[in-house]
Amino acid sequence: MQVLISGASIAGPVLAYWLVKHGFRPTVVERAPALRKAGGHAVDLFQPAMDIVERMGVLERIEGRRTNTNTLTLVREGGGRRVDVDVRRLVAIFSDRHVEIMRDDLSEIFYEATRDDVEYVFGDSIASLAEDEGGVDVTFERGAPRRFDLVIGADGLHSNVRRLVFGDERGLSTFIGAYLAVMTVPNYLELEDRMLAFGGVGRLAALYSAQHMDDARALFLFRSARELDVHHRDVARQKELLRERFADLSPELPRMLAELDRTPAFYFDSITQLRMDTWSRGRVSLVGDAGYCPGPAVGGSTSLAIVGAYVLAGELAAARGDHVRGFGAYERALQPYVQYSRRFAQGAARRLIPSSRSALWLLAQAAWLVDRTPTPLMRVLARLAGDTVRMHDTVQVQDYARRTTLYTPCPVATGSSGSPAAGRPPQ
Numbered sequence: 001m002q003v004l005i006s007g008a009s010i011a012g013p014v015l016a017y018w019l020v021k022h023g024f025r026p027t028v029v030e031r032a033p034a035l036r037k038a039g040g041h042a043v044d045l046f047q048p049a050m051d052i053v054e055r056m057g058v059l060e061r062i063e064g065r066r067t068n069t070n071t072l073t074l075v076r077e078g079g080g081r082r083v084d085v086d087v088r089r090l091v092a093i094f095s096d097r098h099v100e101i102m103r104d105d106l107s108e109i110f111y112e113a114t115r116d117d118v119e120y121v122f123g124d125s126i127a128s129l130a131e132d133e134g135g136v137d138v139t140f141e142r143g144a145p146r147r148f149d150l151v152i153g154a155d156g157l158h159s160n161v162r163r164l165v166f167g168d169e170r171g172l173s174t175f176i177g178a179y180l181a182v183m184t185v186p187n188y189l190e191l192e193d194r195m196l197a198f199g200g201v202g203r204l205a206a207l208y209s210a211q212h213m214d215d216a217r218a219l220f221l222f223r224s225a226r227e228l229d230v231h232h233r234d235v236a237r238q239k240e241l242l243r244e245r246f247a248d249l250s251p252e253l254p255r256m257l258a259e260l261d262r263t264p265a266f267y268f269d270s271i272t273q274l275r276m277d278t279w280s281r282g283r284v285s286l287v288g289d290a291g292y293c294p295g296p297a298v299g300g301s302t303s304l305a306i307v308g309a310y311v312l313a314g315e316l317a318a319a320r321g322d323h324v325r326g327f328g329a330y331e332r333a334l335q336p337y338v339q340y341s342r343r344f345a346q347g348a349a350r351r352l353i354p355s356s357r358s359a360l361w362l363l364a365q366a367a368w369l370v371d372r373t374p375t376p377l378m379r380v381l382a383r384l385a386g387d388t389v390r391m392h393d394t395v396q397v398q399d400y401a402r403r404t405t406l407y408t409p410c411p412v413a414t415g416s417s418g419s420p421a422a423g424r425p426p427q
Contacts, residue, residue: 011288018313295345314400
């Protein structure tokens with residue numbers, strides 16, 4: 001059975017890996033000409049995702065590329081003491097298993113784990129989809145038309161596949177009141193195992209590096225009562241907004257903002273949740289941020305994408321390729337984790353970007369307490385406050401290998417000429 005996956009970042013390669021394990025034949029198409037190896041921010045893998053990557057045999061490589069950021073230093077706007085937080089103690093409140101890794105490193109590890117068994121087509125994108133009872137005819141922006149049994153969108157928050165099948169995202173997304181920006185900068189403060197954060201009312205900026213990186217990342221979060229009139233591809237306006245919002249936050253910010261004119265990699269977007277009634281239509285489904293983004297950087301979206309990809313492949317295998325049953329079971333199995341992730345993201349955004357001076361003071365006090373309170377007690381206090389802090393460890397990941405036998409694959413799909421479709425990844 002031939003499955004086309006759009007997107008080669010996180011969910012796409014993980015889905016491809018497990019589809020191969022279950023006997024399917026995936027093809028991954030990626031708009032970028034090659035894997036992105038510059039830029040990208042740090043992402044977190046929590047317990048369910050850690051269990052899955054361990055089953056994939058890549059946990060050791062992921063552990064070897066962890067950022068090793070062990071200390072968070074918080075500097076509060078308007079003075080007050082600097083607060084140092086042991087990041088390992090902080091994360092232990094949320095999950096018993098965790099690793100922080102740069103997103104591009106994680107993507108590369110997943111790609112290398114699949115490249116020998118999966119067809120990758122870089123530098124192309126889906127132009128149109130035409131479904132009938134037997135499959136989906138796909139036209140591409142550059143390559144020859146091809147036919148697939150199923151199509152999966154793993155192409156992020158602004159998914160092309162979702163747009164083609166479900167329409168404009170404005171009716172499907174919910175703005176949760178904040179924006180995020182990340183850029184690559186020189187490691188001019190020579191940070192190694194420390195993140196330096198500057199907290200203010202309605203805004204937070206941070207600078208961090210990683211143990212294997214020569215450069216650093218500057219991170220910006222700010223509140224907005226309404227969604228701003230700025231397109232996600234209007235980079236000039238995005239940089240202007242950051243200068244307006246952050247110039248007076250700290251004496252360190254002008255130096256950080258000066259890098260806006262020189263940065264080789266820049267990302268800016270609203271913190272938006274996708275809330276769809278269904279992630280599937282016919283022979284097309286969505287996985288990861290393309291279908292249920294809980295909010296970039298604040299909702300554990302990377303772990304959710306990995307779990308979602310694993311579950312989708314497993315349920316398709318359990319249904320022996322019956323997409324109606326497989327897609328339905330996938331949505332039912334993952335929906336509780338998606339709901340938890342949404343609530344977690346809303347709480348994280350509220351805490352990380354204080355809306356008042358009193359909330360900023362409380363953030364600093366909470367950070368101070370982390371290093372001085374036993375982790376079990378911190379977990380209890382968090383639960384009493386109504387937080388879904390332990391949501392990751394409550395997710396049970398099935399062992400689909402015990403439920404299924406390998407699916408018997410169909411013949412290789414062909415292009416318009418009738419010859420096997422090709423397209424190996426660049427080396």
